[in-house]
Amino acid sequence: MIEIFKNTEEQNIAAAEQFVQSAKEAIAAKGIFNVALTGGSSPEKFYKLLAESPYREQVEWEKVAIYWGDERWVPLDDDKSNAKMAERTLLSHVPIPKEQIYFMYKDGVEPETYALDYEHLLKKNLGPEGSFDLIFLGMGDDGHTASLFPGEAVLGEEIQWVDAYFLIPQDMYRITLTAPLINKAKKIVFVLYGEKKAHALQQVLEGPDQHTKYPSQLIKPTNGEVLWFIDEAAAANLTNKA
Ligand SMILES: O=C1O[C@H](COP(=O)(O)O)[C@@H](O)[C@H](O)[C@H]1O
Numbered sequence: 072m073i074e075i076f077k078n079t080e081e082q083n084i085a086a087a088e089q090f091v092q093s094a095k096e097a098i099a100a101k102g103i104f105n106v107a108l109t110g111g112s113s114p115e116k117f118y119k120l121l122a123e124s125p126y127r128e129q130v131e132w133e134k135v136a137i138y139w140g141d142e143r144w145v146p147l148d149d150d151k152s153n154a155k156m157a158e159r160t161l162l163s164h165v166p167i168p169k170e171q172i173y174f175m176y177k178d179g180v181e182p183e184t185y186a187l188d189y190e191h192l193l194k195k196n197l198g199p200e201g202s203f204d205l206i207f208l209g210m211g212d213d214g215h216t217a218s219l220f221p222g223e224a225v226l227g228e229e230i231q232w233v234d235a236y237f238l239i240p241q242d243m244y245r246i247t248l249t250a251p252l253i254n255k256a257k258k259i260v261f262v263l264y265g266e267k268k269a270h271a272l273q274q275v276l277e278g279p280d281q282h283t284k285y286p287s288q289l290i291k292p293t294n295g296e297v298l299w300f301i302d303e304a305a306a307a308n309l310t311n312k313a
Pocket residue numbers: 109110111112113114140141142143153208209210211212215216217218
C-alpha cells in the first residue's frame with residue numbers, strides 16, 4: 072500500500088504510529104517486539120518523534136529488540152554509522168535494555184565473519200522462520216534499499232540471511248539483511264521523501280522488473296505487508312496515486 076503525505080511531518084507521525092502499533096501487537100502476542108531500523112537521512116526526524124511524547128510512553132521499551140536492516144562498516148562512533156544516528160535520535164532517549172540492541176558492527180572482526188555471526192544471532196532470536204515483526208527501510212536516490220545496491224551480487228542471494236561485501240563506489244564494506252530475509256517480515260515500511268527519490272520510486276513501483284538496477288523492487292513480502300510512506304515530492308512522477 073502506498074500512502075502519500077502532504078508533508079514530512081505527517082509522514083513521520085504515521086511512521087511513529089506504525090512503530091507503536093506493531094510494538095503493541097507483537098508484545099501482546101509473544102512478549103517481545105523485533106524491529107529492524109533503517110539508516111540514512113530519511114528516518115532521523117521520525118526517530119526523534121518516537122523518542123518524544125506521546126509516542127515514547129506508548130511503547131514498552133524493555134520488551135523491544137532492536138536490529139538494523141543494514142550498516143556501513145565503520146566504528147559505532149563514526150558519523151557515517153547508521154547505529155550512531157539511531158543512538159543520537161532515538162535509542163539514547165528511551166529505556167531500552169542495552170543488551171537488546173543488536174548492533175550490526177563489531178570492532179576487530181571481519182565484516183564477512185560478522186555477517187555469519189549476525190545470521191546465527193537472528194536464527195537464535197527470531198527462530199528458523201526469521202520473521203521480523205517490523206522492518207523499516209529507506210530508499211536511496213538510485214533505488215537501493217538497505218545495502219542492496221544496483222548491480223551487486225548480493226541481489227542474487229537466495230540462502231544467506233545476512234551478507235557483507237565491499238562496495239567499490241563508496242570505498243567501504245557494507246553489511247545487510249538480504250532480500251529473502253527481509254521478505255519474511257510481518258510488516259515492512261519504507262520511509263522516504265523528497266524530489267530526489269521521484270525518478271527511482273516511479274521505476275520501482277510502476278516500471279518493468281529491473282531489480283538489478285532498482286533493488287527496492289526485490290522487496291515483496293511472502294506473507295506480510297509492505298507500506299510505502301512517502302511525501303508528495305517523492306510521489307511526483309507516479310501515474311497511479313490512488
Ligand atoms: O546508505 C544508506 O542509504 C539508504 C537511503 O538513505 P537516505 O539518506 O536516502 O534516506 C538507507 O536506507 C540505508 O539504510 C543506508 O545505509
